[in-house]
Each structure stands twice: as structure tokens, then as C-alpha cells.
Amino acid sequence: MERDPVAIAVAAERLQVPEGRIRVWGTRYRARKAKVNGVVYWDYNDLSTIEAFVYRGEPVPKTPELRDAHRVQLQNAA
Template identity: 45%
Template sequence: MPERITIAQAAQRLAIPEPTVRVWASRHHARKLLKLGKTAWYDWLDLATIARQLRRGEKVPPTAEERDLLRASLRPAA
């Protein structure tokens, strides 16, 4: 089950301003898990993958599913 996180929580973990994380989530169509009122919860690993790609200057895969595949390819073999 994906870890749910708000933009504010993700910004704190990533040490990046909230507006920046919000723009990234919107621009890269981050996986939104739940929305109640004005508060939305996102998939933490999806947001972290977007941040990783941007920090490294690499292309962000266009869909959450492709970012899942990218993360799977980066995991060390068991």
C-alpha cells in the first residue's frame, strides 16, 4: 500500500519549498491517492521519484506507472 503524504509533509521531507513541490506534483501528474476538502494526499514514492529525477537533471517519466517501473529498475537485485 502506498504511503500517503500531503504536499506540506513531502516538502518538509525533501527540504524543498511547498510551492515547488505543488508545481512538480501538478506538472508531472503525481499519483493522487485521496482528496478531502482542499487537502490532497499523494503517493510519497511517486513524489520522491519526481524529485530525484529533477535533482539529477534527468527526464521525469510522464506517468506514475512509468515512474513505478523506473523505481523497480533501480532496486538492487535480491
């Protein structure tokens, strides 16, 4: 699955949520992230999938791989 690494401020702006919520989602759902030169970059695709499940009130898949599989399934259905 393609990655879209973004800083927390960018993710928060794109998803129109506070930065703290990104941190909570990232921790709670173990979203993909990487630290480069002291800056944490989150996988925007993973975060947006988490946001979609939360918005719909559905259980969020436990791993990034399960969320990837869900996105692939949606793409194949389209």
C-alpha cells in the first residue's frame, strides 16, 4: 500500500481535527509512523482510514495491515 508521510500539523489540517486527536488515534490504533531528525511523520493514508471508521462509529481494524486490506477492498469494489 502506498504511504503518504506527513507531519502531525499537516495531518490535523487535512483531517480538520486537533493535533492531539492525531496523537490519540496514532497511539490507540498503532498508526504507522517514522521519526526523522526528531520529527515524527505519520502515514496519512492510515490516519484517514482510522478517521473514517471513527466517523462512522465502526470498530477500527487493529493493525495497519488490516486497514490497508480494507482500503484495497474498497478500491476493488469501486
